Amino acid sequence: MRLAELSERSGVSTATIKYYLRERLLPPGRRITATQSEYDEEHLRRLRLVRALIQVGRIPVGTAREVLAAVEDDSRDQLSRLGTAVEALPHGPEPDESDPSTAVGRRTATALMRQAGWRFSLGIADEFPAFRMLVGAIAALHRLGYACDLPHLLPYAQQAAQLAVADLDLVEEFTTPAEQVEAAVALTVLYEPVLLSLRRLAEAEESNRRFGGGS
Amino acid sequence: MRLAELSERSGVSTATIKYYLRERLLPPGRRITATQSEYDEEHLRRLRLVRALIQVGRIPVGTAREVLAAVEDDSRDQLSRLGTAVEALPHGPEPDESDPSTAVGRRTATALMRQAGWRFSLGIADEFPAFRMLVGAIAALHRLGYACDLPHLLPYAQQAAQLAVADLDLVEEFTTPAEQVEAAVALTVLYEPVLLSLRRLAEAEESNRRFGGGS
Incomplete structure (x- = not known):
């Protein structure tokens, strides 16, 4: 797909995609003319991860680049790639x-x-x-x-330990090792606010049960 | 106790305590001479909470003041005080x-x-x-x-829901309603990094189990 389609399908503006390309957060497309490149599903997936890291996780560009380098490094086994990618998170x-x-x-x-x-x-x-x-x-x-x-x-x-079982079950829904490493990083970042907000909601329920004489 | 002792026992410098007093994050001491005030155990406890909010939770002074106002408001029942204090957190x-x-x-x-x-x-x-x-x-x-x-x-x-049971068990170790509200706020803030770091450690264990052929 061309840049315009990548932008449309990802919901990320072409200006932002160009910025990510310049910052090497996104691998370059396949050059087809002097001014145009072709992007594929892998770019779309990577763009999703970059947004999770930068827009939701508010992770600095330099740190995001380190995380992505670990994600890409397929010279290592799955466990060490997973570990390095998550360790690079703030x-x-x-x-x-x-x-x-x-x-x-x-x-x-x-x-x-x-x-x-x-x-x-x-x-x-x-x-x-x-x-x-x-x-x-x-x-x-x-x-x-x-x-x-x-x-x-x-x-x-x-x-x-029980949360980690749920986390890894989610990761294993992805099939290729590369997708699994990407998912592990994205879900680590994206599920933190889910977990913290659910804890506060559950605390309210439990307080109501103990102090409110409530249902 | 005097300001110097409050500082020593809390590990907070006298300059910082004076700043908290000026910002009304700490109630004034009991004036004993024109230049000296007397502080009590409640000041020490409150100082601990202020440090948890500001130094560990990195919560802005204005927000911390709102949280403390809810903690202090004993015109409300315990459940609504607890709720208001935790809701005022970022x-x-x-x-x-x-x-x-x-x-x-x-x-x-x-x-x-x-x-x-x-x-x-x-x-x-x-x-x-x-x-x-x-x-x-x-x-x-x-x-x-x-x-x-x-x-x-x-x-x-x-x-x-299970975390909330552990959280409220901790809160109920405190005896007075005021202490319980303070503890609920402090422990909500202080246990978030405990929980997030334990989740990442448990994820590493679970990954090792699934992908590492490990122990």
């Missing part, structure tokens, strides 16, 4: 090593992984951005004096 | 009503609440910021062509 500020609560956070996070039986994550631990994000989050709870010991955290780890 | 951009996907998002969100049996949220629906956040999140999935129908979303609602 994961908040790094834990503050000068804060004594960070050591507590790291100790608790490690014990939590062990208790949950997450041996894969334990094996990479501090190299894993999501682990450092967890360390920082537990450190903040500790610093502010809120409960953040194992018995409090374990139910959240157990819920996360 | 909940992302409003759904774009000019986008046809928003109508799909609203229809799907409504059907999802009904299916999950969340009658309280259904009753307030669009007045509820978390509901509008969900509408926008489903609309983004739909617009980008990712699966966002009821069978895909329902497992997330069921997980959210």
Whole structure:
């Protein structure tokens, strides 16, 4: 398809598509004349992912480019591609090593992984951005004096394990390895607001049940 | 206690505490001389909440003031105070009503609440910021062509319901209604990064299980 059709089918303006092409967020089309290129279904799919990252996830262009490089790198096996792509997503500020609560956070996070039986994550631990994000989050709870010991955290780890099953079921609906990696990245970003809003709605229901004498 | 002790016990500098006092994020102390005031445990607790909102949640000062006003408003019953305080938290951009996907998002969100049996949220629906956040999140999935129908979303609602039980159990560890409202706000903010990082860690475990032939 030509640029105009790619724009129409994706709902992204031609100016924005040209910007993504210049920024190498989208691979170039197949040149057919000096001024025209031909795009295919893969471009359409990639454009969808770029919009998920940039417009919904509000991820900086440079970071998005790193994520996409990992998505494209088919020299690696599926697991390492998946991992690298998701690890390249933003994961908040790094834990503050000068804060004594960070050591507590790291100790608790490690014990939590062990208790949950997450041996894969334990094996990479501090190299894993999501682990450092967890360390920082537990450190903040500790610093502010809120409960953040194992018995409090374990139910959240157990819920996360069940969420991950739903997440990977979605990813496995896609058939090719490339599509699966793209879907893993897009769904990680797009389902975060779904999850956070559902948690707040469910909290309202549960509060109503406990405090409202309600239905 | 004096300002210096409040600073020491909270780990917040006296300059920052004075700023919070000026911005009315912290109620004034009991004046004891022309230049000195006395602060109590309630100030310490409030300071903890202000730090959770501003430093961890990165919530603007004006929004934090609104949240605190709801926390303080003891003319209302516990359920409505809890609700107002959590609703005042940021909940992302409003759904774009000019986008046809928003109508799909609203229809799907409504059907999802009904299916999950969340009658309280259904009753307030669009007045509820978390509901509008969900509408926008489903609309983004739909617009980008990712699966966002009821069978895909329902497992997330069921997980959210279980998370809410853990959340409210934490809140109920606090004894007075004022402390419970404060805890609900702080824990909503502080547990979001815990939850999102645990989800990414659990996804890595589940990917390893499915694609890595791993443990």
